[in-house]
Amino acid sequence: MNKLVVVLLFLWPFTAHAETKSFKLDPEFMGASQLVFASESVKGHEVLKGWVISGEGQKYNVPDVCEPEGGVAEISDAYVVNGKARYFVFTCSWSVSHPGIGLKGIQYETFIYTGSSFGSLKKETMLSGALSGYEGSLEEGGYSYAWYVVRDIASKKIIELERGKTDDSLTLARDIALVRLKSNDYNAVKAYLEPVRMSQLLKGSPINNSNVTIYNDLGFALGQSESFELAYKVLSEVERVSPDRMVLKLNIADVLWGIDKRKAGVYYKEYAKLMREAGKERLIPRRILERMQ
Structure with a gap:
């Protein structure tokens, strides 16, 4: 298994209206010590053009530009991922707002390159497209999500795609769900862990002793x-x-409370019993004691 190493690019504060801004690369990437983006007006729109500067002072242009369809472009993140190849990644973002048709959100466009030198950078079109996306309301009244924006998740997705795995793995699915859960984005959790995806996960990675913790997390997120x-x-x-998992009893009880309170009470009692046997009776949440009555 390839060891994933994510090399952080320590970025100086960036404002889209600055004419030029430098980003220090630490550690260097293929000998480059600086990443620079400059805002430039092209046909009445602000775009961001970038280049890197090697330790010897040589300048190499980044092949693509951030060219938003309206709004002001920003660099939302930049980093390096090591898999079978080494990937230079940066993501542009800009606001999208068309209130008249109900379109409002953020567009993310990710650029991923490989190469043996900055003079021969090659854009990985498939990877770049897979990690790009729009998050926000849609014209037809739905909502779209960009699942692979967060650096850690995007890095893992790149490695999985590199291995030919297009469907998210069980561990990646758990990471995506928990990131959204942490930000209290319950609609996103529900949208991501929809029945078809859960069926795919259960079929591809049947529940066993080695992955019960992951599935317990997914069940909790669904609840x-x-x-x-x-x-x-x-x-x-x-x-x-x-x-016999103590926390599992609680998770099942909480889920059942939404559909079958009588059956939920049975699980709350089992959970309380296990807590008492473990000498943790004082840690039983008040809501559980109330629901057991």
Whole structure:
């Protein structure tokens, strides 16, 4: 298995209206010590053009520019990912707002390059497209999500795509769900962990002793997003494989509380019993004691 090494590019504060801004590369990337982006007006629109400067002072242009369809472009992130190849990655973003048709959000365009030198950079079109996306409301009234914007998630996605895996792995799915859950974006959790994806995950990675913790996390996330029936389906399978997990009893009880309070009470009592046996009775949440009555 390839070891993933994400090399951070320590960026100085950037404002889109600055004429020129330098980014110090530490450590260097293929001998380059600086990444520079400059805003430039092209046909009435502000675009960002970039170049790198090597330790010897040589300047190499970044092949692409950030060219938003309206709005002001920003560099939302830049980093390096090491897989079978070494990838130089940066992501442009800009606001999209067309209130008349209900379109409002942020467009993310990711540029990914490989090469043995900055003079021979090659854009990885498939990878770049896979990590780009729009997040916001849609004209037809729906909502679109850009799942691969966060650096850690994007880096893992690149490695998976490099290996030929187009569907998100079980661990990547858990990471995406928990990132959204951490920001209280319950609609995103529900949209990402929809039934088709969960069926794919369960088929590709059946629940076993080595992945019950991951599936417990997914079941918990589904419960928090109020996908109670799907959450119960997942957590029931976890229980079948690993029936004595204390936190699992609580997760199942919380999910069942949304669909079958009588059955939920049984699991709350089982959880409380395990907590008492572990000498942790004082740590039982008040809501559980109330729901057991």
